Amino acid sequence: MAYEHKEIEKKWRAEWAKRKTYRVENNPSRPKYYVLDMFPYPSGAGLHVGHPLGYIASDIVARFKRHQGFNVLHPMGYDSFGLPAEQYAIQTGQHPAKTTEVNVARYREQLDNIGFSFDWSREVRTSDPSFYKWTQWIFLQLFDSWYDPALDKARPIAELIARFEAQGCTGQDASVLTGDVEEFIGEFSAAEWKSFDERTKQLVLQHFRLAYISDAWVNWCPALGTVLANDEVKDGVSERGGHPVERKRMKQWSLRITAYAQRLLDGLDTLDWSESIKEAQRNWIGRSEGATVRFALTPNPSPRERGTAQPTWAERPGYLTADGTVAGKLQDLARENRKAPTEAEEKLWQQIRAHATGGRIRRQHIIDRYIVDFVSLPKRLVIEVDGSIHEARQEEDAARTARLKELGFDVLRFTNDEVMAELPRVVDTIKATLDARPNVAHSSPSPSEKGSGGEVIEVFTTRPDTLFGVSFITLAPEHELVPILTNADRKAEVEAYVEKAKNRSERERQAEVDKVSGVFTGSYAKHPFTGADVPVWVGDYVLAGYGTGAVMAVPGGDQRDWRFAKHFGLPIIAVTEGADIDKEADERKDATISSEGFLKGMKVPQAITRAIQELEKLGAGEGKVNFRLRDAAFGRQRYWGEPIPIYYKDGIPYPLPESELPLKLPEVDKFLPTAEGEPPLARAKDWSYSPLPGRGAGGEVYPIETTTMPGWAGSSWYFLRYMDPHNPERFASPEALNYWKQIDLYVGGSEHATGHLLYFRFWTKFLHDRGWIDFDEPAKKLVNQGMIQGKSAGLVRVFLHRGNKDLPKDLPYEKAPEVFMGFDLHYLLCQPDHAEYKTARQYVVDYITNFYNVTYPEGKVYPDFSVGRPDLFNKGILIPIECIGEDEETVDILKLKQNNLFSRAEFIEWKGRVVCLRQVDKMSKSRWNVVNPDDIIEKYGADTLRLYEMFLGPLEQSKPWDTNGIEGTFRFLRKFWNLFHGAGDAFGVSDDAPTKPELKILHATLKKVSEDIEKMSFNTSVAQFMIAVNELGSLKCDKRAVLEPLVIALAPFAPHIAEELWQKLGHADSVTGAPWPQWNAEYLVEDSFSYPISFNGKTRLQLEFPIALDPKSIEAAVLANPEVQQRLEGKAPKKVIVVPKRIVNIVV
RNA sequence: GCCCGGGUGGUGAAAUGGUAGACACGAGGGACUUAAAAUCCCUUGGCCGCAAGGCUGUGCGGGUUCGAGUCCCGCCCCGGGCACCA
Incomplete structure (x- = not known):
């Protein structure tokens, strides 16, 4: 009987389904092993031959572990929310759920054809409400958590509230705010906290929640109509589709992954992941150690002192808005006012600062001869709260308003009563007014906007040791101090430069990296150590989004600063010994400091420590760790994703109660944004929540969030759901979680290095912190299959x-x-x-x-x-x-x-x-180069496909698909089949005792294959099977004792043929349950070894000696050999090296 | 620019510092067959040689070693990641 792959494979696919062969139970009495493949997105194009590469590898390991007696969890499911289905829906009107259903069915069919051992009863889909109920639930947990830097873990928000009630919010708590999107809200006492109203409290809490909403700089992609996460943007265009992406500030849900930056970094050391992935994550997190340094600003002489005319406000050095003649007196007054605000002022202040709107709001600020209640300098808006006394002073107030207008400010007035009675309306009015006004200062995304203390420029540096080499300061064009620091005579130039820099796209900026550009503001800052005046420049080589958006320029020690200095003729101070600063900056970190000052003569690391000490002593800075990692944008202006379970009351987000989950995706008439630009969910009827019974009937009704979660939400925790996929009570039971724990082997593409793999670690750590799981890394071992x-x-x-x-x-x-x-x-x-x-x-x-x-x-x-x-x-x-x-x-x-x-x-x-x-x-439908596995299976069978994909080379390596070698693996299977079939193609094995050579082949193969599977070196195991079959073929071996163990060993690689032969060998049960055959070293022992005899390392002849022979005797025997003697030409060898069972080398 | 991988026959690729090219494809030759398919045998890194054999050979140049594809130093090229990140 010939090897009929089609019949055999069809038969066993049906049989496996019938027998539920791959069903896995949670059985704590057995050792577990969890093998997982990265979640596929079921695209309309179906699988191509590249997709199964990793699945085959993990399937081999899963089956192997099962033979070894492990209870193996090897599930599969679909990451079924995503953009392509939605794009298709927009084009065709077909509901994405429907498209997804069709695609999933196609994937399933293709996967089934390959014979994987997936337990399909555990299949999950992210778009299934019973799954996304728990994605939403985890989101609510994030919303309900804050990060405690002292305990270095996430804690329930209730514990933060308790803390505020007991001790208020101190400066130390500021370190909780690690994100780049919110502004520090300032300190408050326990008493103040208690006096806040509900709305204020909620606004304050927003700044601490791990899932929070705020005005954030986002990557907006107009073509896709959505925001993208940082890892979804490459070179200024969207990764999917290559559409242009722009920076835009908008209301946005974010996850505070930055709180976990250090732990995400540290955790990498404990993981058995490829070095390249770990390195990519380290880069992405981008930790740098250094110091914050504050440079106090040196006021310029005012025009008045210079005897020029009364300047308008806009011409002044900006932050100095006071009229110099009365400033001193007013300053005292303002300070006093700040200490004793009226109740209305205080209430409004808490609201305004919690709101984080319109840049920084200052209170009791002096402008000209007046102290104003609140002012946004960048928006040039004054907000006044008038007590009853103002009624008698209307005339005076009018003059004051007129003067402020003259200076470029608008004035918004409210009465005490208004503030007390209608706070939300007042705040909304302020917000709306601020939003409507153009920004004079470009609002800074800097995380360091502290909003307290005197005016300083704060910089971050990794090299505080070079402080004595600072010859200027450079601000990012977007830095909020730029318009304030710009001198009147430089205003036009600076504004033009800022405008130009702002409008340059990220792409252009990257393309013109070697072009130096910048402009002097005319202002100076004070060097914290020397007190020298340091000029402040604006340059677009400084990025607004990193550090503080300002750098202290050390042209002697930093090449970018050097180029800037060279270009503008700024002084370059040598900071290190042996530096040739005429040619380039010296960035060596093993140098000795040479610049004048107390650091002179120290090695760099020592000087860094000392410089930080001194800065801290002066209060001019402190040691600081900075991360490149940004908080993760979590909202998408899209339909086909998990709805965010949040409703709004007075504009404040509140969580939907758990009982409302899952919050199902509503039906919409179109999958497009509304005419007003609202996300598609805004089209849904009755997209609202009413906490009282009788929804909509007399009860309050609140709008529900209209953005949806990004594609990576579901994939960040799906591995946990497989452990207990049908649990209606929890995302997975504690028993299941405790049994399966981490993924033992995770297989997938390296393209997920900084996206999925980072978020998935983040969520795992979070769930661990909140006590839901007892491990804080999701996958112990990760293997990246190469691309086909x-x-x-x-x-x-x-x-x-x-x-x-x-x-x-x-x-x-x-x-x-x-x-x-x-x-x-x-x-x-x-x-x-x-x-x-x-x-x-x-x-x-x-x-x-x-x-x-x-x-x-x-x-x-x-x-x-x-x-x-x-x-x-x-x-x-x-x-x-x-x-x-x-x-x-x-x-x-x-x-x-x-x-x-x-x-x-x-x-x-x-x-x-x-x-x-x-x-x-790249293999893709659009490139017309896709090879479909179904075609290969049709011709050669799934077993051949599986073997061939493994035989192609190391798993991690990328290689082009080429069917050239497939015949070889197909032939191998036929030869294997033929070992069991004698003349006339009849099945027949003998029960004779195997010979020594036969046993040697068998055990050599078992050894090699067992070891290679552990190493995931599948190409070499396939080669070993081929050797075995060739050798057994020439020995005409038909012994059951040899062939039966080989069937088990081959089963993980080629399960269909193995099952068929197993059955023919007389077994009623499946081969998948057979215990793995152990190799026995006894059979591998050689009696003798054929030594290569080399002269000066060049092999010349072979001589066979018994294994047991000692090196001395071998040496004597070799030297006695006539051929060796002939080659020595009578000369005595200088040295003879005998390595037992390896080689003999004669040095002449 | 920085950080990871990698560079071995016509091709995919093997090789704990110990006989480079296992295994497979392809190619050439042969057997069986009316023929084809299938199967089997031989040859196959390059050069020289009738042969025995010799020389040479793992991107390039050095080094360590009795012995280097493998370890070290310096380059070149390819793939991937990051990138005015202070």
Whole structure:
């Protein structure tokens, strides 16, 4: 009987389903092993041969572990929320749930064809309400948590409230605010906390929650109509689709992943993950150690002192808004006022500062001769709260308002009563007014906006040891102090520069990295150590989003500062010994400090420590760790995602009660944003929540959040759901969580290095902190399978030159079909020196002339033509690979013409054929180079596909798909099958005792395969199986004692054929449950070893000696050998090295 | 620029510091067959040689070692990640 793969595989797929062979129970009495594949997104294109690579590898490990007696959890499911289904829905009106359903069915069918041991009873889908109920629940846990830096873990928000009630909020708590999006809300006492109203309290708490909403800089993608996470943006365009992305400030849900930065970094050391992934995460987290340094600002002499005319406010040094003549007196008064605010002022202040709106709001600020209650300097808006006394002073107030207007301020007035009675309305009015006003200072995304103390420029540096080399300070163009620090005479220049820098796209900025640009503000800051005046510049090499958006420039020690200094002729101070500062900055970290000051002569690390000490002594700075990691944007203006279970009351977000979960996706008429630009969920009818019974009937009704969660929400915790997938009470029971714990082996692509793999670790740590799980890393071991690439095929397009006056006017260009040629012909046309060049060119000219059937004036060569670029990634024309012949390069023109896009095309043959260029490329539907596993399975069977994908090379390595070698693995399976089938193809094995050589082959194979699976070196295990089959074949071995263990060993790789043979061997149960055959070293013992005898390391002959022979005797025997003697030519060897069971080397 | 990988026959690739190229594809030759498929055998890194054999060979240049694809130093090239990150 021949090896009939189709029948066998069909039979066993059905049998496995019937017997529930792969069903896994939670059984704490057995040792567990959890193997997981990264969640696939079920795309419409289906699986290609690259997808199963990792699944096959993990399936082999899962089956192997099962043979070894482990209870193996090996589930599969779908990350079924996502953009493609929604885009498709927008185009076709088809509900994404429906598309997803179809795609999932297709995936399932393809996966089933490959014979995986997935326990499908545990399948999960992120878009299933019974799943996303728990995604929403975890979100609510995040919302209900804050990060306690003292305990270094997340805690319930109730505990923060208790703390506020007991001790208020001290400066130390500021370190909780690690995100980049919110402003520090200031300190408050326990008494103050208690006096806050509900709304204020909620606003304050927003600044601490791990899931919070705020005005944030986001990556807005207009084409996709949504915001993107940092890892979804590459080189300024969206990773999916390549649409431009811009920075935009908008209300946004974020997750405070930054609180976990240090732990995410530290945890990497405990993980058995590939170094490249760990390195990518380290880069992404971007920890840098250094110091914060504060430079006090040096006021410029005022114009008045210089005897010039009364300046307008806008011309002043900005923050100095007071009239110099009365400033001193007013300052005292203002200070007093701040200490004793009226009740209304205090109430409003708490609201305003909690609101984080319109940049920083100052209170009791002096402007000209007046103390105003509140002011936003960047928005030039004054807010006054008038007591009853103002009624008698209306005239005076009018004069005051007029003066403020003259200075460029608008005044918003409220009465005490208004503030007390209608606070929300007052706040909303202020907000609306602020929002409507243009920003004079560009609002800074800097996390360091502290809002207290005197005016300073705060910088972050990793090299405080170079402080004595500071010769200027550079601010990012977006820095909030820029407009304030700009001197009147430089205003136009600075504004122009800022405007230009702001409008330059991220892409441009990256492209023009070597162009130095900047502008002097005219202001100076005080050096904290020397007291020297340091000029303040603006330069776009400083990024607003990192550190404080300002750097202390040390041109002697930092190459970027050096270039800036060189370009603008600023002083360059040598900071280190042996530096050649005329040529470049010295960035060495093992140097000795040479700049004048107390650090001189110290080594860099020592100087860093000392500098920080001194800064702290002066109160001018302190040691600080900075991270590049930003908080994760969590809201998407999209339909097809998990709804965020939040409702709004007075504009404040509140969690939906657990009993309301899952909050199901509502039906909408269209999957597009509303006319007002609201997300699609805003289209839903009755998208609101009423806490009282009788929803909508007399009870209060509150709007529900309209953004949805991003694609990575569900995948951040799905591995836990597989442990207990149908639990209606919890995301998974404690018993299941305690049994399965972490993933033992996680297999997937390295493209998830900084996205999924970081969020998934973050959520795990969070759930651990809140006591839901007792481990804080999700996956112990991670293996990245390489990509299987496609091979694109392309042709060269021929372009007829237009606009040539000599050409006949009636050439039918517009109607002309496209003309293509092969790459062999194109190559000739590019080689004017080639012998065939002229022939080839004339051939093409003749072809085209003939084809268009036109005649030309005598002596002219027409038509004039050019050809496309041969680079497929650029301008080459890709063609479907199905249209290529067996030789892998000749185009099958008839087949190609069946494709609509080419039906009218013409192909210029050369030497009877059209040759396409093949280029290794990403395998994707759009590149027409997809190889479908179903086709391979149809021809060779799933077992062959599985073996072949493993045989291709190391799992981690990327390689182009090539069916060249597949015959080899197919032949191997046939030979394996034939070992069990004697003459006449009848099944038959003998029960004779195996011979020594047979046992040796068997045990050598068992040893190699067992070890290789542990190492995930599958290509070498397949090779070993081939060796075994070849050798047993030549020995004509048909012994059960040899073949039966081999069936078990092969079962993880080729389960269908193994089951069939197992059954034929007389077993009623499945081979998957058979215990793994142990190899026995006894059978591998050799009696003798054939020693390579080398002279000076070059092997010359082989001599066989018994294993037991000691090195001394071997040496004697080798030297006694006539051939060796002959080679020695009578000379005595200098040295003889005998390595037992390895080699003999004679040194002459 | 920085940080990870990697570079071995015509191809995919093996190789605890110890006989480089296992295994497989492809190619060439042969057997069986009317023929094809299937199967089996031989050859297959390069160069020289009828042969025995010799020389050479793991991106390049050095080094360590009795012995280096493997370890060290300096380059080149390819793939991936990060990037005016202070």
